[in-house]
Amino acid sequence: MPQRVSQRFSVVVVGAGPAGLTVGNILRAAGVDCLVLEAGTREFIERRPRAGVIEEWAVRGLERRGLARNLLERAQAHTECEFRFDGARYRFGYTGLTGRHHFICPQQFLVTDLVREYADVRGGEIRFGVRDVGPHGLESGRPSVSYTCPGSGERRVVEVGFVAGCDGARGVSRAALPPDRVRVARHDYGVGRLALLAEAPPSSDRVVFGMHPRGFAGHMARSPEVTRYYLQCPPGDAPENWPHERVWTELRERLGAVGAPPLKEGRLIERRVLDMHGYVVEPMAHGRLFLAGDAAHLTAPVAAMGLNLALHDAFLLGDGLVARLTKGDDAGLSGYSATCLARAWDYQEFSEWLAEMYHGTASGDPYRAGAALARLRRPFDSPVAAAAFAEQYLGARTGG
Ligand code: FAD
Numbered sequence: 013m014p015q016r017v018s019q020r021f022s023v024v025v026v027g028a029g030p031a032g033l034t035v036g037n038i039l040r041a042a043g044v045d046c047l048v049l050e051a052g053t054r055e056f057i058e059r060r061p062r063a064g065v066i067e068e069w070a071v072r073g074l075e076r077r078g079l080a081r082n083l084l085e086r087a088q089a090h091t092e093c094e095f096r097f098d099g100a101r102y103r104f105g106y107t108g109l110t111g112r113h114h115f116i117c118p119q120q121f122l123v124t125d126l127v128r129e130y131a132d133v134r135g136g137e138i139r140f141g142v143r144d145v146g147p148h149g150l151e152s153g154r155p156s157v158s159y160t161c162p163g164s165g166e167r168r169v170v171e172v173g174f175v176a177g178c179d180g181a182r183g184v185s186r187a188a189l190p191p192d193r194v195r196v197a198r199h200d201y202g203v204g205r206l207a208l209l210a211e212a213p214p215s216s217d218r219v220v221f222g223m224h225p226r227g228f229a230g231h232m233a234r235s236p237e238v239t240r241y242y243l244q245c246p247p248g249d250a251p252e253n254w255p256h257e258r259v260w261t262e263l264r265e266r267l268g269a270v271g272a273p274p275l276k277e278g279r280l281i282e283r284r285v286l287d288m289h290g291y292v293v294e295p296m297a298h299g300r301l302f303l304a305g306d307a308a309h310l311t312a313p314v315a316a317m318g319l320n321l322a323l324h325d326a327f328l329l330g331d332g333l334v335a336r337l338t339k340g341d342d343a344g345l346s347g348y349s350a351t352c353l354a355r356a357w358d359y360q361e362f363s364e365w366l367a368e369m370y371h372g373t374a375s376g377d378p379y380r381a382g383a384a385l386a387r388l389r390r391p392f393d394s395p396v397a398a399a400a401f402a403e404q405y406l407g408a409r410t411g412g
Contacts, residue, residue, distance in 0.1 A: 028057055032048055053141055091113050213237060247287065254283060
């Protein structure tokens with residue numbers, strides 16, 4: 013297929029997830045021309061269910077950039093979570109300790125709002141369904157991005173000032189970093205998680221974590237009609253091993269506790285096994301390419317943090333690009349990688365700490381199980397430990 017330089021943009025954003033669309037919106041608000049390239053269709057990205065728990069600083073960051081109007085109208089504010097272990101319930105009120113709360117909003121609602129604002133309100137350019145996206149010449153003065161158009165199969169080349177690699181864990185941007193200049197640190201949690209979406213109202217008005225010798229279970233509201241559940245399973249397990257009856261039997265058992273209301277059961281509309289692993293790419297930038305979100309760091313869904321980290325990166329990258337492109341101010345971009353990595357590592361460490369608390373009880377190792385229970389009891393015995401846990405759980409320590 014012929015290749016031709018079709019256009020020039022100050023910024024090409026690869027990937028229309030929360031990170032890419034937030035960067036695009038910040039650029040458009042400042043009048044910077046940019047192009048978003050997305051492999052999926054608009055319908056696909058607007059329906060893909062994933063995260064639901066958003067930290068307050070992240071919502072305020074969206075609000076400051078005019079991107080949270082619908083979210084604030086629709087999202088529930090959560091002020092506490094609940095731990096269930098040894099057959100008992102332990103409510104943990106984090107808002108009372110920090111003055112902050114969590115927002116609950118399905119990720120696809122946020123993505124729908126962000127894409128509408130970017131494309132329909134702020135007039136941003138976006139191509140859906142593109143294939144074979146490839147950044148080139150990132151160390152040169154004239155970088156470009158090539159891609160194949162859906163339908164026609166025409167190969168296009170766009171000249172670009174900067175590339176924002178926001179294409180998630182399976183994208184192409186990360187691979188464009190020269191291997192001898194980056195370090196990828198990986199961690200495998202050694203467990204699997206069955207991620208479920210049930211067509212059923214939440215069974216509690218808070219997030220519930222069940223630590224049980226049979227394995228971890230989690231309950232998280234998504235909307236009045238849909239609830240996310242998690243069940244620990246062996247790594248690499250097949251979703252087909254988890255028919256409806258087995259799922260609900262395990263959830264009832266692992267989330268059972270004295271005085272706990274019965275689970276509201278419903279049809280399972282999503283059932284996938286997640287690999288519980290994480291990685292961090294250092295540095296997050298090379299030449300004219302800047303990675304953001306899951307493209308740069310993956311946090312296993314232990315502590316509900318990946319979307320929050322993606323938004324943190326996007327705020328800094330969007331603001332840094334605007335400062336550079338409109339005022340010639342390089343400070344934001346030059347400090348970008350180090351600032352984002354500090355938060356990414358902070359969240360990685362908390363995920364690892366939390367994972368041991370969630371999964372130690374089912375490890376089969378009495379030492380790990382005993383230590384996990386001690387870790388679980390600590391915030392309920394010590395106000396200092398409780399305050400520290402609340403701060404970390406809300407991502408509140410490092411501000412926004
Ligand atoms: P993505 O959302 O993955 O977006 C990347 C985009 O790039 C996609 O639209 C993709 O189609 C596109 N793309 C990929 N490759 C290419 C390519 N080659 N060319 C062009 N486009 C491409 N996080 C939380 O903070 N709270 C939670 O409660 C939470 N719950 C979760 C539950 C589950 C089951 C899962 C799987 C994740 C959860 N997360 C949560 C993590 C969160 O969903 C991710 O961290 C978040 O989506 C990252 O956003 P992103 O924009 O970096 O990447």
